[in-house]
Each structure stands twice: as structure tokens, then as C-alpha cells.
Amino acid sequence: xxxxxxPTEMTATEGxxxxxxCTYQTSGFNGLFWYQQHAGExxxxxxxxxxxxxxxxxxxxxxLSRSKGYSYLxxxxxxxxxxxxYLCAVxxxxxxxxxxxxxxxxxxx
Amino acid sequence: DADVTQTxxxxxxxxxxxxxxxxxxxxxxxxxxWYRQDPGLGxxxxxxxxxxxxxxxxxxxxxxxxxxxxxxxxxxxxxxAIPNQTALYFCATSGRLNTQYFGPGTxxxxx
Numbered sequence: 349x350x351x352x353x354x355p356t357e358m359t360a361t362e363g364x365x366x367x368x369x370c371t372y373q374t375s376g377f378n379g380l381f382w383y384q385q386h387a388g389e390x391x392x393x394x395x396x397x398x399x400x401x402x403x404x405x406x407x408x409x410x411x412l413s414r415s416k417g418y419s420y421l422x423x424x425x426x427x428x429x430x431x432x433x434y435l436c437a438v439x440x441x442x443x444x445x446x447x448x449x450x451x452x453x454x455x456x457x
Numbered sequence: 458d459a460d461v462t463q464t465x466x467x468x469x470x471x472x473x474x475x476x477x478x479x480x481x482x483x484x485x486x487x488x489x490x491w492y493r494q495d496p497g498l499g500x501x502x503x504x505x506x507x508x509x510x511x512x513x514x515x516x517x518x519x520x521x522x523x524x525x526x527x528x529x530x531x532x533x534x535x536x537x538a539i540p541n542q543t544a545l546y547f548c549a550t551s552g553r554l555n556t557q558y559f560g561p562g563t564x565x566x567x568x
Contacts, residue, residue, distance in 0.1 A: 378555070379555070381556065381557075388545075389562070390559035390561050391500070391547075391557075391559050393556055393557070393558070396554075435499070435500070437557075439555050444488075444557075445555065445557055446502075447500040448499060449497070449499035450499055
């Protein structure tokens with residue numbers, strides 16, 4: 349089976365940087381996804397990592413270490429609109445994505 | 458126009474009623490999924506389909522059934538709704554790269 353862990357909640361200040369961690373245990377790893385979900389809305393795709401290292405996309409970056417079963421999502425220059433849940437999801441074999449329970453981020457002034 | 462649509466967006470029903478939630482997509486994807494989301498439990502997979510002739514149970518399929526009427530349509534049925542099926546339901550699609558794209562969700566309340 350698969351196990352995905354991420355913190356339940358985080359709080360950060362507007363303008364700051366926050367790092368949301370995700371650890372996973374799986375076999376047949378293919379890649380790792382990050383999604384953003386605002387309350388009551390659908391999850392939306394943020395990033396995909398298949399190789400080790402950092403992928404940067406504007407204010408958001410995602411890092412993967414396959415040997416450690418570890419990823420993080422880095423959000424820079426936080427804005428109030430970044431308050432949302434962030435879901436880590438792992439793709440293995442030929443099965444659907446398995447999602448973590450999500451990290452609810454609150455950005456405060 | 459939205460690529461993945463779900464109907465209805467909200468539904469209130471009574472225990473024992475049969476309910477159908479519908480999902481349509483214009484992304485041309487072969488793969489479609491149904492999830493439910495409950496506070497604190499994250500997204501849980503109910504059923505998925507990798508093509509029109511393929512149906513697979515997910516983590517929590519009991520009490521649910523699905524039909525893949527066409528490449529673009531995947532419906533979820535609750536044969537006899539019960540209160541603990543009150544949740545937010547999402548349909549999603551993916552292509553070969555496995556990035557999933559979600560519909561707007563259906564909020565279902567079973568009284």
C-alpha cells in the first residue's frame with residue numbers, strides 16, 4: 349500500500365516564505381503532484397516532480413528526493429489568496445493518484 | 458466553458474432514495490475518476506475507469522455504482538442513500554501524463 353503524510357495545518361505571515369512537507373512510502377514510484385484547493389472548490393494542479401531536484405514556477409517551487417521519499421512545496425511572497433489546502437499526491441505503477449489528507453495553510457496579515 | 462462539468466452542483470435527498478451524479482468532460486481524456494471528500498479525511502477514491510470498457514473499484518466503493526456511458530461521460534449512483542454518504546463529490550479526468558483535472562464538485566446532503 350501507500351502512505352502519505354503531510355502536516356494538518358500551518359500558519360504564515362503575508363509576504364513570508366512557507367515550506368509544506370510531504371513524506372511518502374510506496375513501491376513503483378512514478379511521480380509526485382501538488383494541488384491547491386480553496387475551501388469548497390475543486391483541487392487545481394500546481395506542480396509535478398518525477399526526477400530529484402527543484403522545479404520552480406513563479407512564486408511556487410516543488411522539490412523531490414526519491415531516495416528519501418520526501419517532497420516539499422515552497423511558497424514565496426505569500427499573499428492572502430494563498431490561504432488554501434495543499435494536497436500532495438503520489439503516482440505509482442498503473443494505479444490512480446493517491447492523495448494525502450492535505451495541509452490547510454492560513455496566511456495572516 | 459469548463460472542461461469537466463458535474464451535475465447537479467448541490468443536492469439534498471432523503472435516506473433510501475436513489476441518486477445519480479453525472480460528470481462530463483471535453484478534454485478528450487480516457488481516464489475518469491470519482492472521489493468523495495470529507496473534512497479531515499481528504500480525497501478518497503470511489504471508482505475509476507481507464508477507458509469506456511474498464512471499471513475499477515477504489516478505496517470506498519461499497520454503497521456506490523458507476524456507469525461509463527461514453528468516453529466523455531462517467532456517472533456515479535447511490536442505490537439507497539444513507540446519511541454518512543453526505544459529502545462533497547468530485548469527478549476528475551486524466552490523460553497519459555496522469556495529471557488529474559477536477560470538476561467543480563457536487564455537494565450532497567442525505568437527511
